[in-house]
Amino acid sequence: MSEGVEWAAHVCLLLDWLDDGRPVSTARLAAAYDLPAPYLNKQLQALVKAGVATSTAGARGGFRLARPLEKITLMDVVTAIEGPDPAFQCTEIRQRGLGATTPASMFDSPCQINTAFRRAETAWRRALADQTLADIRDQVARAAPDLPERYRARV
Numbered sequence: 001m002s003e004g005v006e007w008a009a010h011v012c013l014l015l016d017w018l019d020d021g022r023p024v025s026t027a028r029l030a031a032a033y034d035l036p037a038p039y040l041n042k043q044l045q046a047l048v049k050a051g052v053a054t055s056t057a058g059a060r061g062g063f064r065l066a067r068p069l070e071k072i073t074l075m076d077v078v079t080a081i082e083g084p085d086p087a088f089q090c091t092e093i094r095q096r097g098l099g100a101t102t103p104a105s106m107f108d109s110p111c112q113i114n115t116a117f118r119r120a121e122t123a124w125r126r127a128l129a130d131q132t133l134a135d136i137r138d139q140v141a142r143a144a145p146d147l148p149e150r151y152r153a154r155v
Contacts, residue, residue: 004043004081007035011044012052012072012133013140015065017148018155023055023062032155043081050080069137075128088117 011029018024026044030037044063047053054066065072094111095102110118140147 001078001082001087004039004046005078007033007040008043008047008052008081009074009077009133009136011040011063012047012065012069012077013137014151014155015053015063016069016133016137017151019064023060023064025062028155029063032151046080047077050076052076052080069134070132072133073129074131074133074136075125077133078128086118087121088114090114090117 010033014029014032015024026037026041029035029044030040033040044053044055048055048063048066051066052072053063055061055063090110090113092107092111093099095107099107
């Protein structure tokens with residue numbers, strides 16, 4: 001998973017904390033985490049395309065959340081940044097080399113490695129889909145209650 005997923009999740013929290021009805025610029029968001037603005041902008045555009053954020057063009061433009069954190073799952077963020085394709089891509093190497101002379105009927109079912117990775121990925125995706133960014137926000141509030149206010153004062 002790329003660092004863009006981490007960046008996008010943190011920025012979603014920050015957008016929630018900074019929400020005063022006005023969009024937040026990429027430069028302001030990037031400065032908050034000392035990130036390169038052009039690369040962060042790519043993550044922000046992916047969030048917009050996925051319906052997690054909205055963007056407003058112009059000098060006073062920027063980004064806002066498209067919906068409340070209660071309606072944004074961690075899987076929404078992963079899918080926005082990484083895309084919907086499975087992480088594990090089976091290339092059927094079992095049919096090459098030693099397997100090249102094996103009867104084709106032996107390959108009618110997915111191999112056990114593919115099956116194990118798919119099962120694990122399904123569990124991982126379910127766990128991410130079951131947790132919202134509001135859950136994360138609430139955990140942060142319990143661990144560091146003053147953090148949102150500190151960010152608002154500095155960003």
